[in-house]
Amino acid sequence: MWLLSSDPVNGSTTVEDAKALTIGGKGMKKTLFWLCLAILFSLSAFSAVRITVTIQPYYLILEELKTSNVEVRRLIDASQNPHTFSPSVGQGKLLYDSGIILYNGLHLENYLEPTLESIKHQGKTVIAVSDWISSAVNPHIWLDPVWLGEEIIPGLRELLLSVDPENRDHYLSESQRMIEEIERLHLELKAYLSAYTGKTVIMSHPSFAYFFERYGLKLDSIFEGEGDEPTAGKMKALIDGLKDRQVIALFLEPQQPRRYVEILAKEGKIAVGTLDPLGWNAPSIIQLLRSNFEEIKRVFP
Known part of the structure; x- marks a missing residue:
């Protein structure tokens, strides 16, 4: 901890100075005063x-x-x-x-x-x-x-x-x-996904909406809000529209329920993968994006 310095050039208080100041009651008070200032200065100067x-x-x-x-x-x-x-x-x-x-x-x-x-x-x-x-x-x-x-x-x-x-x-x-x-x-991403322009991806919720939109794909989500459950009518519409909307892949998310994605995958016989919007195990932001890209390439036909 940066409390006292032994550098006399910078005018800082050395241990020897502190000992000298402790001679007498007034000296002790002065010592405590300057030590307190030194501590406060060091904390303010070096704290992140x-x-x-x-x-x-x-x-x-x-x-x-x-x-x-x-x-x-x-x-x-x-x-x-x-x-x-x-x-x-x-x-x-x-x-x-x-x-x-x-x-x-x-x-x-x-x-x-x-x-x-x-x-x-x-x-x-x-x-x-x-x-x-x-x-x-x-x-x-x-x-x-x-x-x-x-x-x-x-x-x-x-x-x-x-x-x-x-x-x-x-x-x-x-x-x-x-x-x-x-x-x-x-x-x-632009070069790879250009072959899938206009195709549809279904996910639990619309976390990758901007991502797929950026590269010309559509994203349908099962959940409209947070903590809600899709109605029977919603699930039926999704199942009925799997072929009409040219759905090429379904993706789970680690932070979202799996059940409804798995139902759609079974009904439509469509490949399933996992995309992670938060990068659970990613060591960097570029790896967060790249690992999702690799998963897309693995799942897309």
Whole structure:
């Protein structure tokens, strides 16, 4: 811990100085005073900026970009559904202990919104990433590689620059490297998926709507909202329309129920895969996207 320095050139308090100051009662008081100041200074000067993010994708980006001046913490585990997540007392303390809170918005974190609003009213910095994309309605904005490279990563880079300006060159170069990787993947996706323009994919809920729309495919979802169950009429319409809508694949999600996707797969004899919008086991944002791309290639006919 940075408490005392033995560097007389910088005028810092050495152990010998401290001993000298302790001679006499007044000296003791002076010693305690200067030690307290030294401790407070060291804590303020060397403590990292704490950024708490709600979901895994933004955690992956910030973890890859950050320096030792920034501490990044994730609130919601990637195995959990952020739509239905409600913070525990301990998780609430994590939010209140943060310098900056970064959440997705567009009601992705439904049950967390009252807590975030309360924290914001107390003067904390609370940022919704979705505010950077004015045309977004569906909350799953990070799954569109173009928005990710053109809006989200630059926005997170600017956030880091604002709290850690001394590492400007690092943030500029690392974010550019990340953006270039995503651009290359975007071109791969565009080339591969061009053969499936106009085809339909069915998933549990519309997490990959922007992703498939970006490359000319349609996405039908079984669940309209969160926590609801599809009606018998909804399931019948989906089954009857499997051939008419040229459905080429069905995809499960780790955070969503399996049952209804499996029913459709059995009825339509259509291949099933798993796409993970949050990157449960992904070590980076590019791997989150690439692993989903590999699964698409495995399942598509």
